[in-house]
Amino acid sequence: xxxxxxxxxxxxxxxxxxxxxxxxxxxxxxxxxxxxxxxxxxxxxxxxxxxxxxxxxxxxxxxxxxxxxxxxxxxxxxxxxxxxxxxxxxxxxxxxxxxxxxxxxxxxxxxxxxxxxxxxxxxxxxxxxxxxxxxxxxxxxxxxxxxxxxxxxxxxxxxxxxxxxxxxxxxxxxxxxxxxxxxxxxxxxxxxxxxxxxxxxxxxxxxxxxxxxxxxxxxxxxxxxxxxxxxxxxxxxxxxxxxxxxxxxxxxxxxxxxxxxxxxxxxxxxxxxxxxxxxxxxxxxxxxxxxxxxxxxxxxxxxxxxxxxxxxxxxxxxxxxxxxxxxxxxxxxxxxxxxxxxxxx
Amino acid sequence: xxxxxxxxxxxxxxxxxxxxxxxxxxxxxxxxxxxxxxxxxxxxxxxxxxxxxxxxxxxxxxxxxxxxxxxxxxxxxxxxxxxxxxxxxxxxxxxxxxxxxxxxxxxxxxxxxxxxxxxxxxxxxxxxxxxxxxxxxxxxxxxxxxxxxxxxxxxxxxxxxxxxxxxxxxxxxxxxxxxxxxxxxxxxxxxxxxxxxxxxxxxxxxxxxxxxxxxxxxxxxxxxxxxxxxxxxxxxxxxxxxxxxxxxxxxxxxxxxxxxxxxxxxxxxxxxxxxxxxxxxxxxxxxxxxxxxxxxxxxxxxxxxxxxxxxxxxxxxxxxxxxxxxxxxxxxxxxxxxxxxxxxx
DNA sequence: CTGTTAGCGCTTTCAG
DNA sequence: CTGAAAGCGCTAACAG
Numbered sequence: 001x002x003x004x005x006x007x008x009x010x011x012x013x014x015x016x017x018x019x020x021x022x023x024x025x026x027x028x029x030x031x032x033x034x035x036x037x038x039x040x041x042x043x044x045x046x047x048x049x050x051x052x053x054x055x056x057x058x059x060x061x062x063x064x065x066x067x068x069x070x071x072x073x074x075x076x077x078x079x080x081x082x083x084x085x086x087x088x089x090x091x092x093x094x095x096x097x098x099x100x101x102x103x104x105x106x107x108x109x110x111x112x113x114x115x116x117x118x119x120x121x122x123x124x125x126x127x128x129x130x131x132x133x134x135x136x137x138x139x140x141x142x143x144x145x146x147x148x149x150x151x152x153x154x155x156x157x158x159x160x161x162x163x164x165x166x167x168x169x170x171x172x173x174x175x176x177x178x179x180x181x182x183x184x185x186x187x188x189x190x191x192x193x194x195x196x197x198x199x200x201x202x203x204x205x206x207x208x209x210x211x212x213x214x215x216x217x218x219x220x221x222x223x224x225x226x227x228x229x230x231x232x233x234x235x236x237x238x239x240x241x242x243x244x245x246x247x248x249x250x251x252x253x254x255x256x257x258x259x260x261x262x263x264x265x266x267x268x269x270x271x272x273x274x275x276x277x278x279x280x281x282x283x284x285x286x287x288x289x290x291x292x293x294x295x296x297x298x299x300x301x302x303x304x305x306x307x308x309x310x311x312x313x314x315x316x317x318x319x320x321x322x323x324x325x326x327x328x329x330x331x332x333x334x335x336x337x338x339x340x341x342x343x344x345x
Numbered sequence: 346x347x348x349x350x351x352x353x354x355x356x357x358x359x360x361x362x363x364x365x366x367x368x369x370x371x372x373x374x375x376x377x378x379x380x381x382x383x384x385x386x387x388x389x390x391x392x393x394x395x396x397x398x399x400x401x402x403x404x405x406x407x408x409x410x411x412x413x414x415x416x417x418x419x420x421x422x423x424x425x426x427x428x429x430x431x432x433x434x435x436x437x438x439x440x441x442x443x444x445x446x447x448x449x450x451x452x453x454x455x456x457x458x459x460x461x462x463x464x465x466x467x468x469x470x471x472x473x474x475x476x477x478x479x480x481x482x483x484x485x486x487x488x489x490x491x492x493x494x495x496x497x498x499x500x501x502x503x504x505x506x507x508x509x510x511x512x513x514x515x516x517x518x519x520x521x522x523x524x525x526x527x528x529x530x531x532x533x534x535x536x537x538x539x540x541x542x543x544x545x546x547x548x549x550x551x552x553x554x555x556x557x558x559x560x561x562x563x564x565x566x567x568x569x570x571x572x573x574x575x576x577x578x579x580x581x582x583x584x585x586x587x588x589x590x591x592x593x594x595x596x597x598x599x600x601x602x603x604x605x606x607x608x609x610x611x612x613x614x615x616x617x618x619x620x621x622x623x624x625x626x627x628x629x630x631x632x633x634x635x636x637x638x639x640x641x642x643x644x645x646x647x648x649x650x651x652x653x654x655x656x657x658x659x660x661x662x663x664x665x666x667x668x669x670x671x672x673x674x675x676x677x678x679x680x681x682x683x684x685x686x687x688x689x690x
Numbered sequence: 691c692t693g694t695t696a697g698c699g700c701t702t703t704c705a706g
Numbered sequence: 707c708t709g710a711a712a713g714c715g716c717t718a719a720c721a722g
Contacts, residue, residue: 004409005495005666006468010699021709026701034707056466057411058699060402062714064349068467071446076430084429085421089448098467101416101444103434121401122413122443123351150350232636262636291577291607293638321350355715366693371717379691403715407698 009052018046029054060123065322068098069314070119072112073130076103087307088128095315100124104131113141125318126152128310129164132199152317154310154330158200165317167310167333171201174299174337175208178253178281181297183216185345187251187279190218193238193263195255197227202255205283209253224249228259235262243270250278251345257282257289260296264344268293279345283337295342302335309333354397363391374399405468410667413443414659415464417457418475421448432652433473440660445469449476458486470663471497473655474509477544497662499655499675503545510662512655512678516546519644519682520553523598523626526642528561530690532596532624535563538583538608540600542572547600550628554598569594573604580607588615595623596690602627602634605641609689613638624690628682640687647680654678 011029015022020043027035028043035043046052060066069092076083084101092099100122102115112131119127127145131138139161145151146163155166182190192209195202206225213220223245228234235254239262242249254260260282264274272278274294282289285300313330320328359370365388372380373388380388391397405411414437421428429446437444445467447460457476464472472490476483484506490496491508500511527535537554540547551570558565568590573579580599584607587594597612599605605627609619617623619639627634630645658675665673 004698006409006470007698008465012699022700023702023709024707027708030701036707039707053462053466055406055468055699057402057405057468058714059701060714061400061406061699061716062701064351064714066402068445076428076434083421084446086448086450089421089446090450090453093447098463099446100413101429101434101446102438103431105431105435108435117398118443120353121398123400123402125351232633236636258633258636261633265636265638265640268638288577288603288606288633291581291603291610293610293613295610349714352714356717357715367716368693368718369691372692375717381691384691400715403698404717405698406700406715407717409698 009050014046014050014052018043065125066123067096068100068124069126069128070124071099071101071128072115074104074132075106085304085307087304088311091308091311111137116141126314128314129153129155132157152314152321154314156310165313165330165332167306167313169301169335170337171204172208174283175205176212177337177339178299179209179212181339182251182279182281188218189246189249190251190253191224191242191249192253193235193255193259194227195230205255230256230258232258232262235259236266239263239266252278252280254282257284257286257296257298261292275345281345285340294344297342297345298340300338300340306335354395359391359395359397363388410470411468412441413445413469414471414473415469416444416446416473417460419449419477420451430649430652432649433656436653436656456482461486471659473659474498474500477502497659497666499659501655510658510675510677512651512658514646514680515682516549517553519628520550521557522682522684523644524554524557526684527596527624527626533563534591534594535596535598536569536587536594537598538580538600538604539572540575550600575601575603577603577607580604581611584608584611597623597625599627602629602631602641602643606637620690626690630685639689642687642690643685645683645685651680
């Protein structure tokens with residue numbers, strides 16, 4: 001077998017078969033003007049016959065760009081987590097960009113910089129950053145990417161670095177909306193089981209809860225707050241702890257749907273009726289939440305739309321860069337929360 | 346701004362800075378033998394100072410291979426679905442391969458061949474095939490890939506094409522195991538709410554259920570079987586229908602955990618006690634299943650391990666190909682089911 | 691042990 | 707409108 005088992009028909013093959021120069025074929029392929037119609041036809045015919053397709057690698061080399069995006073994400077296996085979604089793949093496809101995927105698992109000691117470098121070696125034109133901000137070196141790596149290399153980056157997480165545009169969820173409003181809903185439903189002793197304490201998203205939701213409680217004149221001290229891990233385990237442990245402190249609590253705002261799932265299980269085990277004894281609300285509207293027992297009221301986070309927006313922002317930055325424009329400030333996209341009322345409240 | 350905003354330090358820069366030829370730098374970078382130690386040191390030093398990194402695109406071009414894998418998957422958003430996972434990303438990373446991701450959404454009319462071609466244009470060395478077999482042209486595309494192009498492909502789905510090695514779950518044994526567990530628990534009137542009727546995986550699980558029932562001398566006719574859509578909706582509808590046909594059913598084998606989730610919700614709504622009145626078992630062990638109400642007994646499918654195996658198989662095929670070996674038959678990997686007993690049975 | 695030459699497949703520039 | 711030449715960054719083959 002040849003050393004190049006994957007060799008395909010090249011532009012040269014087409015050129016000689018059609019009796020024209022490489023240049024002409026290139027022009028036809030790239031839909032450049034200056035080609036006589038008969039020539040164009042003939043070349044197109046040859047291309048079709050030979051099944052020619054442009055080698056993107058070769059094109060990348062000479063153009064100094066790859067039409068591909070580096071995606072750095074965390075925890076693909078993480079249930080309901082921050083991950084690559086249909087919005088991202090679909091939008092990239094529409095715009096003619098490919099996706100190079102790297103995953104940084106939370107347990108992985110490899111610094112994320114390794115992934116970034118490896119992506120850079122493959123000449124990605126920009127980065128879609130989906131690592132959560134509590135990863136080691138997070139801020140510094142983003143800084144290097146943006147300041148030193150001047151590369152386009154769009155984050156779908158903590159926009160702590162003001163130089164990095166982001167497409168993110170309005171976590172604060174989500175917390176506000178969830179808590180207000182519980183209050184409107186007549187609940188007064190509302191506790192909050194938050195996500196990971198070091199997470200910006202968790203903190204914002206906590207803040208929303210606090211503000212909503214305060215504006216209603218309800219207590220929202222640290223004794224009514226508990227941190228978990230975004231998983232059901234955290235919900236179980238959180239409700240246990242909060243019931244010790246406040247046996248009379250009448251509603252739980254869970255940091256996300258998974259936390260709510262665990263908390264509801266714990267409530268069932270204690271013979272509490274949902275929502276009569278305790279109401280529950282989550283955040284995310286993960287697939288499945290509508291079939292929890294009881295179906296969970298939640299704040300929907302449309303991650304597909306967010307992904308779509310992020311890709312659009314990133315590509316517009318890339319195109320501007322290659323067009324030689326100065327760095328244009330890109331406006332952030334903040335995704336609004338949406339209340340989905342079901343039977344748990 | 347230059348036409349090449351992403352230009353980096355090249356091998357040429359290193360060569361002139363270190364006062365050696367391109368070749369010597371290349372040899373150092375590729376850890377080739379024939380380099381004098383002092384020279385090597387000096388080059389390494391220069392590389393470090395200049396922050397040189399090899400341009401993989403250029404390397405790909407001349408080597409005719411890209412050290413990247415094309416991943417064609419279905420429904421990233423699909424809850425608990427067949428998707429790219431930590432096993433895949435981690436194993437590819439370890440072996441020094443990149444992942445180029447394409448998603449074919451079920452609703453997308455674009456033929457999957459488009460994705461395949463686009464991946465080929467980017468010179469992927471092989472394919473990880475995660476499209477379900479009911480996609481249009483599925484078999485034909487795989488055939489072309491393998492027979493015509495002779496490209497390495499590993500499937501994580503329906504191994505209907507014997508030329509395509511696969512890393513798949515033992516769906517039949519899963520059905521057998523689930524049903525036997527229910528029988529051992531003393532259940533006799535066991536119904537099955539399966540997945541999509543056209544899916545091979547669903548059919549295999551159905552077959553497992555049938556065999557287990559028959560070997561126990563229990564009835565397993567079509568009247569005790571119902572097809573869904575792998576989602577909770579299917580579980581709700583399925584249980585409703587089966588309860589009409591068999592009001593005395595005492596156990597449900599759900600095609601997957603999501604189906605079980607929906608079916609359990611419907612059971613709760615009818616005031617049935619789980620597992621006293623009806624026992625439930627699922628397949629998958631999705632994150633969350635352990636916190637359903639009640640926690641779901643299920644057959645675990647370790648997709649991370651399956652992903653890892655698939656990547657290993659694929660890379661070994663690729664390496665063999667580039668080493669000039671004849672196509673070596675790769676042994677399939679069949680992942681064993683694992684029973685996880687919880688409170689729903 | 692080291693350097694030179696050629697060329698992967700393509701696009702860009704410049705001549706005709 | 708078309709072609710020739712140069713070269714993106716790298717590695718393979720061959721000299722020395």
